[in-house]
Amino acid sequence: MTEExxxxxxxxxxxxxxxIIDDLKEGKNQGxxxxxxxxxxxxxxxxxxAKAICLDxxxxxxYGGKCNLRFDDTNPVKEDVEYIDSxxxxxxxxxxxxxxxxxxxxxYFGKLYEFAKELIGRGLAYIDDQPADIISAQKGTPTAPGTxxxxxxxxxxxxxxxxxxxNKGEFDEGSRVLRAKVDMTSPNMHMRDPIIYRIIKSAHHRxxxxxxxxxxxxxxxxxxxxxxxxxxxxxxxxxxxHRPLYDWFIDQLKSxxxxxxxxxxxxxxLTYTMMSKRKLxxxxxxxxxxxxxxxxxxxxxGLRRRGYTPESIRRFVxxxxxxxxxxINDVLLLEHAIRDDLNIRAPRVFGVLNPLKVIITNYPxxxxxxxxxxxNPEDESQGSRNVPFSREVLIEHDDFMExxxxxxxxxxxxxxxxxxGAYIIKCEGFKKxxxxxxxxxxxCSYDPDTKSGGEASNKKVKGTLHWVSALHAVDAxxxxxxxxxxxxxxSGQKEDDYRxxxxxxxxxxxxxxKVEPALAQAKPLDKFQFQRLGxxxxxxxSVPGKIVFNRTVSLKDTWGKMNK
RNA sequence: UGACCCAUGGUGUAAUUGGCAACACGUCAGAUUUUGGUUCUGAAGAGUCCAGGUUCGAAACCUGGUGGGUCAACCA
Numbered sequence: 001m002t003e004e005x006x007x008x009x010x011x012x013x014x015x016x017x018x019x020i021i022d023d024l025k026e027g028k029n030q031g032x033x034x035x036x037x038x039x040x041x042x043x044x045x046x047x048x049x050a051k052a053i054c055l056d057x058x059x060x061x062x063y064g065g066k067c068n069l070r071f072d073d074t075n076p077v078k079e080d081v082e083y084i085d086s087x088x089x090x091x092x093x094x095x096x097x098x099x100x101x102x103x104x105x106x107x108y109f110g111k112l113y114e115f116a117k118e119l120i121g122r123g124l125a126y127i128d129d130q131p132a133d134i135i136s137a138q139k140g141t142p143t144a145p146g147t148x149x150x151x152x153x154x155x156x157x158x159x160x161x162x163x164x165x166x167n168k169g170e171f172d173e174g175s176r177v178l179r180a181k182v183d184m185t186s187p188n189m190h191m192r193d194p195i196i197y198r199i200i201k202s203a204h205h206r207x208x209x210x211x212x213x214x215x216x217x218x219x220x221x222x223x224x225x226x227x228x229x230x231x232x233x234x235x236x237x238x239x240x241x242h243r244p245l246y247d248w249f250i251d252q253l254k255s256x257x258x259x260x261x262x263x264x265x266x267x268x269x270l271t272y273t274m275m276s277k278r279k280l281x282x283x284x285x286x287x288x289x290x291x292x293x294x295x296x297x298x299x300x301x302g303l304r305r306r307g308y309t310p311e312s313i314r315r316f317v318x319x320x321x322x323x324x325x326x327x328i329n330d331v332l333l334l335e336h337a338i339r340d341d342l343n344i345r346a347p348r349v350f351g352v353l354n355p356l357k358v359i360i361t362n363y364p365x366x367x368x369x370x371x372x373x374x375x376n377p378e379d380e381s382q383g384s385r386n387v388p389f390s391r392e393v394l395i396e397h398d399d400f401m402e403x404x405x406x407x408x409x410x411x412x413x414x415x416x417x418x419x420x421g422a423y424i425i426k427c428e429g430f431k432k433x434x435x436x437x438x439x440x441x442x443x444c445s446y447d448p449d450t451k452s453g454g455e456a457s458n459k460k461v462k463g464t465l466h467w468v469s470a471l472h473a474v475d476a477x478x479x480x481x482x483x484x485x486x487x488x489x490x491s492g493q494k495e496d497d498y499r500x501x502x503x504x505x506x507x508x509x510x511x512x513x514k515v516e517p518a519l520a521q522a523k524p525l526d527k528f529q530f531q532r533l534g535x536x537x538x539x540x541x542s543v544p545g546k547i548v549f550n551r552t553v554s555l556k557d558t559w560g561k562m563n564k
Numbered sequence: 565u566g567a568c569c570c571a572u573g574g575u576g577u578a579a580u581u582g583g584c585a586a587c588a589c590g591u592c593a594g595a596u597u598u599u600g601g602u603u604c605u606g607a608a609g610a611g612u613c614c615a616g617g618u619u620c621g622a623a624a625c626c627u628g629g630u631g632g633g634u635c636a637a638c639c640a
Binding site for chain 2: 011012014038039040042072074075077078131132135136137139140141142143144145146173174176177186187188189190192195197198199200214216217218220221237238239240241242243244264266271277319320321322323324325326327328329330332333335336337339343344348374377378407409410418419420421424452457458461462463464465466529531532533534555556557558559560561562
């Protein structure tokens with residue numbers, strides 16, 4: 001899109017941003033905007049979380065507000081410190097900053113406990129002695145109303161006494177719960193006397209064994225928002241039915257005009273992958289992938305290892321928008337975002353994945369020239385580099401055909417191609433293994449006048465190939481990734497387990513690849529465009545002498561598409 | 565036999581709130597190119613789930629359908 005066209009476009013904001021603009025205009029909450037990102041520390045962040053992070057932090061920043069990081073750690077059996085550091089790292093890597101506002105729902109356990117006792121005192125909460133299955137049965141179904149617990153009308157004194165003794169550890173897990181007294185006949189299941197405190201005797205990663213009762217999500221989240229002065233509590237669509245309860249608790253809690261507002265938006269779904277934390281954990285535990293940061297995973301750390309940049313992820317999130325429609329986004333759009341970003345920033349280099357030796361028969365033996373190559377035609381400031389050229393070079397196996405197909409612009413008997421940055425060569429012959437049919441060597445002549453920059457270098461040839469000098473190239477392992485699943489929506493099929501859609505070809509490890517010498521110095525996460533092939537990123541597994549690259553994404557390939 | 569939410573090209577979103585259905589991705593064609601990349605130009609592709617209604621005028625508002633999603637964890 002041209003700048004001019006961009007100017008002409010009318011500004012459009014998401015429905016959430018419009019709500020924020022309206023609230024600000026109405027002067028709600030003293031004109032403040034304060035959001036929060038509330039991960040549960042029970043797994044790694046994925047790109048769906050990135051969508052929420054961009055909104056939470058993005059809206060706060062755009063409207064002069066703040067965004068808190070708050071760990072929603074109300075369930076000690078499922079949560080662990082292990083995840084906290086990775087979550088913080090991922091948010092920072094994405095480019096967002098919660099400054100000193102790192103909070104935990106567990107910071108408020110004391111206040112929440114007091115609030116619970118206050119509700120009991122006001123006759124709005126009671127201890128239920130029934131087991132889980134009975135309580136569950138009494139809740140009714142979405143189409144049938146629930147029935148009231150026989151313990152619903154205990155005295156305030158008894159409720160208070162029982163609640164305190166629950167917290168002292170006098171009762172077993174599961175023997176009693178604290179429920180809010182709302183409405184057992186409500187059409188909204190969440191309003192049917194929700195459980196707000198349960199007994200858990202496992203140690204909590206932050207509060208240790210200080211508590212024997214822990215608040216449920218519905219009793220912790222909105223109140224934490226309130227305690228922190230949050231104005232806009234943005235979450236995904238499945239919490240829509242929780243909103244009446246969220247508001248109910250805020251109504252009991254509020255003392256002035258301030259009140260946080262929950263707004264729900266659509267979750268991110270991507271084709272050929274899935275976002276379920278539980279299922280992603282299964283992939284890791286069952287060894288279907290190499291870990292949370294396997295480059296095929298939709299996790300932030302996986303994308304980072306794959307070679308995605310924070311800018312590209314933010315751009316992608318910006319492109320897909322926020323609505324209330326449950327959509328499934330084409331992963332092609334994510335790939336477009338990273339290509340677009342890397343096109344401008346990634347230096348171009350030569351890497352040969354599947355080498356075929358070309359001997360330039362009329363080039364002097366032992367001679368080595370340095371040829372100069374532009375690092376990035378899209379960015380002059382990246383300068384140029386020298387690459388050694390000699391009599392034996394390696395080209396891509398695909399760049400030679402014994403019997404060229406129609407419109408094949410590469411090397412074939414009698415055909416001329418340019419070795420990019422060096423000379424134009426002509427194929428004079430080749431060596432073929434008669435038993436296997438493999439092409440083993442190709443023999444070419446070169447024209448010394450066609451050296452790039454030289455007098456005859458403007459000669460038109462159909463093809464330009466990348467190459468490395470056989471003598472100077474360094475070894476590399478290259479990992480090619482394809483979609484993890486071969487079904488657009490692997491976890492959305494009722495009949496089939498998502499595992500049955502695992503793509504057996506999602507990882508191809510290529511050894512014996514050859515890259516230009518300077519790459520021996522590359523560091524993990526360094527990003528390059530292997531010219532004519534794609535964008536590649538140095539993997540953490542690299543060791544001196546053997547560098548490992550991950551293919552982030554291939555270049556668009558119109559030739560490959562023509563031949564599909 | 566419930567409540568709530570949703571429905572615009574293939575996909576994702578717009579339409580300044582009732583005034584010519586637009587943008588991005590993808591697709592196709594052409595130009596440029598020492599990357600079959602990039603860039604540039606152009607094209608095809610929806611008449612807005614359906615049926616009524618209100619209105620000079622409806623993608624938008626109303627009614628009723630249809631289709632999809634969410635909700636019955638002592639998970640978040």
